[in-house]
Amino acid sequence: MAGLLARLADLGLELPPIHPPVANYVGATVAVSAGQIWVAGEGPMWARECRFQGKVGRDLTVEQGRASAELTGLNLLKQAIVALDGDADRLTGCVRLLGLVHCEPGFDQGHQVIAGAAELMAKLFGPTGSPVVSITGAPALPIGIATELDAIFTFR
Amino acid sequence: MAGKIDARLKELGIELPQAAAPAANYVPYAISGNLLFVSGQITMLNGELKFVGKVGQDLDVDQARQAARLCGLNLIAQARAACGGDLDRVKRCLKLGGFVNCVDGFTQQPAIINGASDLMVEVFAEAGKHARFAVGANALPLGVAVEIEAIFELA
Numbered sequence: 001m002a003g004l005l006a007r008l009a010d011l012g013l014e015l016p017p018i019h020p021p022v023a024n025y026v027g028a029t030v031a032v033s034a035g036q037i038w039v040a041g042e043g044p045m046w047a048r049e050c051r052f053q054g055k056v057g058r059d060l061t062v063e064q065g066r067a068s069a070e071l072t073g074l075n076l077l078k079q080a081i082v083a084l085d086g087d088a089d090r091l092t093g094c095v096r097l098l099g100l101v102h103c104e105p106g107f108d109q110g111h112q113v114i115a116g117a118a119e120l121m122a123k124l125f126g127p128t129g130s131p132v133v134s135i136t137g138a139p140a141l142p143i144g145i146a147t148e149l150d151a152i153f154t155f156r
Numbered sequence: 157m158a159g160k161i162d163a164r165l166k167e168l169g170i171e172l173p174q175a176a177a178p179a180a181n182y183v184p185y186a187i188s189g190n191l192l193f194v195s196g197q198i199t200m201l202n203g204e205l206k207f208v209g210k211v212g213q214d215l216d217v218d219q220a221r222q223a224a225r226l227c228g229l230n231l232i233a234q235a236r237a238a239c240g241g242d243l244d245r246v247k248r249c250l251k252l253g254g255f256v257n258c259v260d261g262f263t264q265q266p267a268i269i270n271g272a273s274d275l276m277v278e279v280f281a282e283a284g285k286h287a288r289f290a291v292g293a294n295a296l297p298l299g300v301a302v303e304i305e306a307i308f309e310l311a
Contacts, residue, residue, distance in 0.1 A: 130186065134253060135297050
């Protein structure tokens with residue numbers, strides 16, 4: 001199988017430039033003994049520019065929400081790769097995603113939004129590297145981002 | 157030969173629901189090392205959606221506790237599928253994460269998520285005691301009242 005970055009390129013996707021956390025925490029921690037990387041909550045950012053802001057179902061369509069989740073997933077991936085000193089091919093999968101969807105009460109399509117990130121991971125890592133997912137709505141998120149996700153990746 | 161946990165389920169009169177397919181394109185469980193991660197389970201009973209609505213508006217605390225128990229049954233059903241049918245491979249329920257679709261200002265999330273926590277201890281005894289969080293949410297997938305995720309340790 002081609003390397004991870006080549007698979008991304010095949011999907012027409014690019015990793016966003018890294019941005020440091022906005023408060024006193026780190027982007028990712030590496031649990032070496034478990035072979036896992038725990039990545040902090042990310043948003044749909046391109047460096048410091050937020051690409052998807054507002055509530056899904058009100059300000060943004062479900063499709064835009066999916067795109068927001070996919071870009072958020074790319075930020076998670078970038079953090080995991082940085083945690084491995086840039087060696088993307090050591091990543092073996094994404095085991096877990098927690099997805100927060102910025103929305104109004106009563107919005108019931110959060111799973112379709114977060115699928116944008118879950119499908120990205122499934123395409124990159126295949127069925128054995130696909131994540132479990134938990135999804136919740138949120139009335140407010142940092143700087144008004146449409147989606148926030150955190151993740152656990154696996155590496156060798 | 158029936159396992160110990162299967163025997164315990166029978167003793168409790170519990171029939172596990174069918175392990176539900178995820179609501180969207182993701183996997184129901186994943187194993188990393190000796191940890192079994194289970195996707196957030198909702199109030200699906202053998203393909204039928206139950207307990208839809210907001211707690212404090214459409215459902216009361218007792219109904220929502222039943223909803224949480226159903227999420228817990230679905231978590232155990234997924235764990236059984238992940239273990240190839242042998243629940244005796246579950247060494248410990250490490251953590252539950254509970255989301256309650258509720259009105260603003262509602263504060264009884266812990267009492268609701270107890271519906272799943274109590275179930276884990278009924279079924280797995282000492283090994284069912286877990287860490288957890290319980291949080292209010294303004295919306296959940298398909299409008300369900302409760303969603304619960306879990307991490308189990310496998311033998």
